[in-house]
Amino acid sequence: MNVHLKFICNNEYVETDINPSVTVLDFLRLQKHLTGTKEGCREGDCGACTILVGEMTGNFIRYKSVNSCLLPVSEIHGRHIVSIEGLNVKGMSPFQETLVNEGGTQCGFCTPGFVVSFASFLLSTDSFDTETALSFLGGNLCRCTGHNRIISAVEKTLSGFNGGAATSFSERVGLLKNKNFLPAYFADIPERLKSIQREHKIFEGAENAVFVSGGTDLFVQQGDSLTEKNTVFLSGVLKGEKIWIEGDELFLSAAATVSDLENSEIINRIFPTFKDLSKLFGSLQIRNRATLGGNINNASPIGDMSVFLLSLNAKVFLSNGKTIRSLYLKDYFKDYKTLDRNEDEFTQKFSIPLPRGGYKLSFEKVSKRTYLDIASVNTSLYIEYDSVITKAGLSAGGVSPVPLFLKESSGFLIGKEISSSTLVGLVEAALGEIKPISDVRGSAEYKTLLLGRLLRAHFLKLFPEVIKAEDALC
Ligand SMILES: Cc1cc2nc3c(=O)[nH]c(=O)nc-3n(C[C@H](O)[C@H](O)[C@H](O)COP(=O)(O)OP(=O)(O)OC[C@H]3O[C@@H](n4cnc5c(N)ncnc54)[C@H](O)[C@@H]3O)c2cc1C
Ligand code: FES
Ligand code: FES
Incomplete structure (x- = not known):
């Protein structure tokens, strides 16, 4: 059974009727033709499919990096999702440029995932040091370049970088925009997201229900077959x-x-x-x-x-x-x-x-x-x-x-x-x-x-x- 979802995908407001168990990876690649998000292992291991999911917390949006291969679309209702295309700026961002200059990318298959995880680091932290950055990149694997080149790109990007304390979302986004890390549309997302409410659902029983929480286990074990099942998404039930x-x-x-x-x-x-x-x-x-x-x-x-x-x-x-x-x-x-x-x-x-x-x-x-x-x-x-x-x-x-x-x-x-x-x-x-x-x-x-x-x-x-x-x- 399809559900009606509203969310923002990069800079686009989306309303769609869709099976709630379709993965965000498939939605992005097959329906939106946003193919920058890569499908590697489809098991949460490689990070090639990493996207950002932004959720309103007060007046702040908290962005988290997640594996879109294990993320059902039902979870993005009322949220801002950001694929690599949603991070496009004029030319290349400083991190992308440094990755190229340091030889941190070869076939490029893993690169979108690394760039998205780096953006999650810039949006989430007050500690702009290499160690913290690498803790955000730990779930991204590169199979051909070797991680040393990527680590070196992180170090060079951060040398002399000061992102300030994230006291206000607009301040942080403004700074990252001025340094060409983020596109300008990010500044308007809180206002646009406020108009899409996430509803609290009351569970009144369901026959043969498959309860889904984070999906990190279910989508590895059962993947596509979940679209045929009576899935109950507990994030809507267990609010508060x-x-x-x-x-x-x-x-x-x-x-x-x-x-x-x-x-x-x-x-x-x-x-x-x-x-x-x-x-x-x-x-x-x-x-x-x-x-x-x-x-x-x-x-x-x-x-x-x-x-x-x-x-x-x-x-x-x-x-x-x-x-x-x-x-x-x-x-x-x-x-x-x-x-x-x-x-x-x-x-x-x-x-x-x-x-x-x-x-x-x-x-x-x-x-x-x-x-x-x-x-x-x-x-x-x-x-x-x-x-x-x-x-x-x-x-x-x-x-x-x-x-x-x-x-x-x-x-x-x-x-x-x-x-x-x-x-x-x-x-x-x-x-x-x-x-x-x-x-x-x-x-x-x-x-x-x-x-x-x-x-x-x-x-x-x-x-x-x-x-x-x-x-x-x-
Ligand atoms: C790459 C990778 C690394 C991992 N590393 C670890 C690790 O280091 N340590 C570890 O312990 N696990 C690990 N896991 C396994 C998994 O991530 C965890 O077990 C996770 O806590 C499962 O939670 P979830 O919310 O994603 O569960 P889901 O996938 O949503 O559900 C898992 C099962 O629990 C049921 N379920 C979920 N929530 C409820 C509920 N509230 N009530 C009743 N039933 C429910 C579902 O129906 C399903 O059967 C890893 C998985 C992956 C893919
Ligand atoms: S495709 Fe490898 S983590 Fe999603
Ligand atoms: S550049 Fe080829 S997998 Fe990383």
Whole structure:
């Protein structure tokens, strides 16, 4: 069934009747004939299809880079999408010119994606340094030039560049326009976007519904076949606050993305080490779309967010549009890819007890590539302690058919002092509790060894004053 969508594509106001599950990549290339956006892997890996999606936040538009190959058109209603053509300026922008001069482009297939990601950096940051720029470009791969030439183009473009603090959208856009990074039409987008409202939808049940959140998993697994299904886009249903505190609990909407958490003042205050986790989760384009709800409900045994939330003793809230029920996340995962969820239920939110007293959180992950890869084994450890440990949550992924809350091991820690003998006991308890299998991400023996090493890494990182490297190698 088609839906009626209104949005701005580059400098053009668009109204269209379209199947909501068509990807923005296909819309741009096949319907608008904007072929600058490239189709590489169609799996969120290469970044050749990167576009910007701009959304009104107060009087400001926040632009995020996303992979258009995994983005359904329903998500761009009321938004500004920018493809490489929408960044055209007189001649070439300084970054494009430097890419050419530095030999940072050969076949040019990846170049539009790099240029769009660089524009997202210029529009989003107050830190105009190479390191920050490269964190925006991390999800873009070049297969023929080699990344050194591109890094050199970034360095040269930024040398002596000052973008100012982004206090006002018009100021930032004005500056980027004057420096020939952005076309002038960007300045009018807030006014034009205000007239297109995004509506809140109420879910009243749907037969055989396929719930779509960020789509970063669904569109890889099911892609084109989603246009034939009864898709329910949860971004329209789960509106409102993403991260909030009520009483002594922290609430996270199922629609909160990894980037939402990464940029949240509340999360950074309560769990400053969340950044360690998010750095290891996909690319920026993926983190900008990947939601907590999607990570838990794809039921992957190695979901990073599942492992994070399990260690914090999270509860999951399920709604069918009429009633809401809640259960502990550790009870939600029943068996491989099997959840305690009825067909008509979707995850609405999660709650976490607020930490009390002294507490620490550590997340560790080993994957074939350090960055942009899913885990072979991941684990999270949450501890509250005084002179002894008073509360503990240990979880691990990749060592059983489900993301696992290690109940016995967590219990073992209660009442123990932070010491190398506690660590030895914990490793023994944890390795007795897991049931890894051999698969493409490693043999069962390798995963067992990894978990032992990662538990030692937790303790070394959290308690360096007590645990020494030689203790951790025990
Ligand atoms: C290139 C790439 C890198 C990745 N890297 C990582 C990584 O490092 N770590 C990691 O853990 N994952 C990774 N992923 C997997 C994926 O991005 C995450 O699992 C993500 O959190 C899924 O969220 P989503 O919102 O995109 O889910 P979607 O694709 O929208 O949905 C996934 C599943 O959950 C269901 N669902 C979604 N939301 C709800 C809800 N609220 N209630 C009920 N069901 C729901 C959907 O029906 C679907 O079955 C990666 C994926 C890609 C393509
Ligand atoms: S085509 Fe490779 S990330 Fe989209
Ligand atoms: S220039 Fe060919 S892939 Fe980058």
